[in-house]
Amino acid sequence: MHQLQALVGAELDDDLLLEQTGGLLEGRLVQWYPGHIARAERRLKEQLGMVDVVLEVRDARIPMSTCHSQLAKWCGTKPRLLLLNRVDMISESDRSAWTRHFKQQKTPVLWTDGVSGLGSGQVRKAALDASVAINAKRRNRGLMPRPVRAVMIGFPNVGKSALINRLLNRRVCRSAPKPGVTRDLRWNRLGSDLDLLDAPGVIPASFTDQQAAQRLAVCNDIGEASYIDSLIAASLLDTLTALPSARSLRRRLAQRYDVEFSEDMTAEDYIAAVAEAKCQGEDERAAQRMLKDFRVGALGRIALELPPGF
Numbered sequence: 128m129h130q131l132q133a134l135v136g137a138e139l140d141d142d143l144l145l146e147q148t149g150g151l152l153e154g155r156l157v158q159w160y161p162g163h164i165a166r167a168e169r170r171l172k173e174q175l176g177m178v179d180v181v182l183e184v185r186d187a188r189i190p191m192s193t194c195h196s197q198l199a200k201w202c203g204t205k206p207r208l209l210l211l212n213r214v215d216m217i218s219e220s221d222r223s224a225w226t227r228h229f230k231q232q233k234t235p236v237l238w239t240d241g242v243s244g245l246g247s248g249q250v251r252k253a254a255l256d257a258s259v260a261i262n263a264k265r266r267n268r269g270l271m272p273r274p275v276r277a278v279m280i281g282f283p284n285v286g287k288s289a290l291i292n293r294l295l296n297r298r299v300c301r302s303a304p305k306p307g308v309t310r311d312l313r314w315n316r317l318g319s320d321l322d323l324l325d326a327p328g329v330i331p332a333s334f335t336d337q338q339a340a341q342r343l344a345v346c347n348d349i350g351e352a353s354y355i356d357s358l359i360a361a362s363l364l365d366t367l368t369a370l371p372s373a374r375s376l377r378r379r380l381a382q383r384y385d386v387e388f389s390e391d392m393t394a395e396d397y398i399a400a401v402a403e404a405k406c407q408g409e410d411e412r413a414a415q416r417m418l419k420d421f422r423v424g425a426l427g428r429i430a431l432e433l434p435p436g437f
């Protein structure tokens with residue numbers, strides 16, 4: 128298991144630190160910047176206090192690693208909807224496996240694609256359905272109905288802003304392929320019934336799971352300054368070769384890089400071999416290329432995590 132590097136550069140300016148909120152809040156960093164982490168969590172709890180409905184967005188490639196461990200507790204009885212975004216990046220069979228899993232757990236899930244807008248109609252409907260109950264309660268207490276307030280919460284770069292833009296059908300939130308883009312809270316009115324809050328991506332302060340941290344890095348969900356590409360690319364290869372579809376994935380890698388990935392090679396061996404063949408022997412460049420290929424879907428539609436027991 129490769130250890131993910133915590134931020135080692137001491138010269139962190141505020142901007143970099145902000146990027147890292149959306150960055151690696153893994154054990155060591157938490158100890159180094161306790162004030163910063165505590166502030167991010169305080170803000171998250173404040174946001175939860177302001178809304179009626181929580182839309183929790185996770186990355187469909189890593190639904191477990193992008194699960195915020197404290198969220199269920201903090202939401203209490205508040206309605207919570209689980210959105211699995213980037214559905215376009217996983218295979219049909221991955222999707223079916225997760226659908227079955229969440230059905231067994233009795234957790235309603237909506238599949239979304241923040242780029243094409245797939246699923247956004249259902250998200251809107253589900254949020255508005257929640258508003259009916261909320262406004263019925265208000266009327267019973269003699270209060271005027273008001274638009275339902277919902278917040279999009281999730282790890283950095285899972286696609287919250289893109290989803291909001293699709294829901295509103297216009298580009299109101301900055302959305303970019305790197306973590307930590309959303310820095311401020313922003314309310315957006317959707318029709319006359321729904322106010323949506325886009326919030327900066329947050330990683331739990333208690334996040335110490337190295338494997339999950341590596342998967343976040345693989346999926347570009349934490350700041351690049353937090354890790355070394357070759358370690359993370361090796362982690363990606365280890366994960367791919369442990370999946371049920373490992374054999375076909377090895378073939379796909381061989382086709383893409385013209386280098387066989389035999390069973391007796393380690394991930395590090397393979398990166399070195401691709402570096403030799405394609406990147407003048409530079410492992411870091413080979414690693415960056417593999418990570419980029421995975422992130423843009425050039426290695427195929429792959430969920431890195433499957434439900435337990437799959």
Ligand SMILES: Nc1nc2c(ncn2[C@@H]2O[C@H](COP(=O)(O)OP(=O)(O)OP(=O)(O)O)[C@@H](O)[C@H]2O)c(=O)[nH]1
Nearest residue numbers: 213240241284286287288289302303304307309328
């Ligand atoms: N392929 C694919 N890309 C997506 C999807 N949703 C968002 N993206 C892309 O992923 C990148 C990150 O999306 P954002 O909407 O900025 O993510 P965010 O969760 O708001 O990020 P933070 O600001 O870091 O909290 C952008 O380049 C989006 O175009 C999706 O469903 N599929």
